[in-house]
Amino acid sequence: MDNSSWVDTSLDLNINPPRVKSDAPVDAESFGVPRKMKPTFMFQTKPSAKEETGAIEEELNRVSEENRKLTEMLTVMCENYNALRNQLMDCMCKNGEKELHGPSKKRKSASSNNNDNNIAMNGNSESSSTDEELSKKPREEVIKAKTSRAYVRTEAGDKSLIVKDGYQWRKYGQKVTRDNPSPRAYFKCSFAPSCPVKKKVQRSIDDQSVLVATYEGEHNHPHPSMEATSGSSHGLTLGSVPCSASLASSGKTNITLDLTKSKSSNDAKSSKPKTDAPEVRQFLVEQMASSLTKDPNFTAALAAAISGRMLQQNHTKW
DNA sequence: CGGATTTGACCCGCGC
DNA sequence: GCGCGGGTCAAATCCG
Numbered sequence: 001m002d003n004s005s006w007v008d009t010s011l012d013l014n015i016n017p018p019r020v021k022s023d024a025p026v027d028a029e030s031f032g033v034p035r036k037m038k039p040t041f042m043f044q045t046k047p048s049a050k051e052e053t054g055a056i057e058e059e060l061n062r063v064s065e066e067n068r069k070l071t072e073m074l075t076v077m078c079e080n081y082n083a084l085r086n087q088l089m090d091c092m093c094k095n096g097e098k099e100l101h102g103p104s105k106k107r108k109s110a111s112s113n114n115n116d117n118n119i120a121m122n123g124n125s126e127s128s129s130t131d132e133e134l135s136k137k138p139r140e141e142v143i144k145a146k147t148s149r150a151y152v153r154t155e156a157g158d159k160s161l162i163v164k165d166g167y168q169w170r171k172y173g174q175k176v177t178r179d180n181p182s183p184r185a186y187f188k189c190s191f192a193p194s195c196p197v198k199k200k201v202q203r204s205i206d207d208q209s210v211l212v213a214t215y216e217g218e219h220n221h222p223h224p225s226m227e228a229t230s231g232s233s234h235g236l237t238l239g240s241v242p243c244s245a246s247l248a249s250s251g252k253t254n255i256t257l258d259l260t261k262s263k264s265s266n267d268a269k270s271s272k273p274k275t276d277a278p279e280v281r282q283f284l285v286e287q288m289a290s291s292l293t294k295d296p297n298f299t300a301a302l303a304a305a306i307s308g309r310m311l312q313q314n315h316t317k318w
Numbered sequence: 319c320g321g322a323t324t325t326g327a328c329c330c331g332c333g334c
Numbered sequence: 335g336c337g338c339g340g341g342t343c344a345a346a347t348c349c350g
Contacts, residue, residue, distance in 0.1 A: 171323055173342060
């Protein structure tokens with residue numbers, strides 16, 4: 001299983017860097033920076049357009065380099081994390097063998113809970129059913145085949161069971177299950193009255209900051225954001241692939257991406273993650289960049305960071 | 319006021 | 335048959 005799908009460190013938002021060499025002077029607003037938040041140095045001195053362009057170009061290069069270094073650091077961190085996680089999984093498997101092969105436990109707890117843990121740790125969204133289970137429960141085959149999971153990291157203090165995936169959901173129940181102290185919320189797709197899709201959201205028993213969303217069924221309608229790409233939601237989707245991007249920028253910017261694959265029964269052959277294709281990756285990155293730049297908090301935080309950097313650099317120069 | 323959410327009651331399948 | 339537990343219903347409540 002590809003563990004890297006859980007944390008994709010190749011998040012380079014500089015997909016289409018602004019053309020700083022163009023004749024027109026670069027305006028801060030072109031980066032989504034409000035006019036009132038322009039870096040103050042722009043007003044303190046009146047550099048020529050060329051000097052200004054050069055400075056910004058230099059800054060851009062520096063930021064790109066910094067971005068590249070951070071990406072490398074993240075990659076290393078993720079590798080270490082994956083190694084540690086694998087070790088933990090080994091230990092858990094060894095310890096769990098007794099329980100799994102012990103006296104037959106309750107009907108669903110074994111399949112749901114253990115799979116939750118395993119898949120959550122591996123960070124992939126797959127059908128939770130095994131061959132053994134399917135043979136045992138042929139009745140659930142159809143439903144199971146259309147079941148997928150998504151994992152969304154939330155703020156530590158956030159206790160809401162809301163997973164922004166772009167679809168419109170109506171909550172119809174909540175239950176505290178036995179094997180997880182966190183309540184499980186039940187949702188139905190309310191975008192289309194006839195849509196049979198249901199969603200269960202529950203916090204991971206291992207990591208309370210991770211929401212586990214279990215989707216059952218397939219939407220019989222296009223994605224809302226595909227019909228009206230208003231961009232009001234941060235949720236991103238690609239066909240039936242449930243994706244979500246949560247953004248929190250309060251001083252520091254924290255971006256959580258969860259790109260999971262839905263194992264649809266219709267395209268079972270195309271089980272290979274669609275995000276492999278470079279153009280799809282490009283599309284996803286563009287979507288994310290678009291969502292980010294539309295977020296006022298993000299642009300404000302970005303502007304503050306850039307102006308802070310520029311001020312800092314000015315201080316070192318003067 | 320209408321739609322969404324909450325929450326206790328109820329239903330149903332499974333194991334004993 | 336009974337009890338347990340997950341899933342769903344629906345009345346009450348909330349909220350924009």
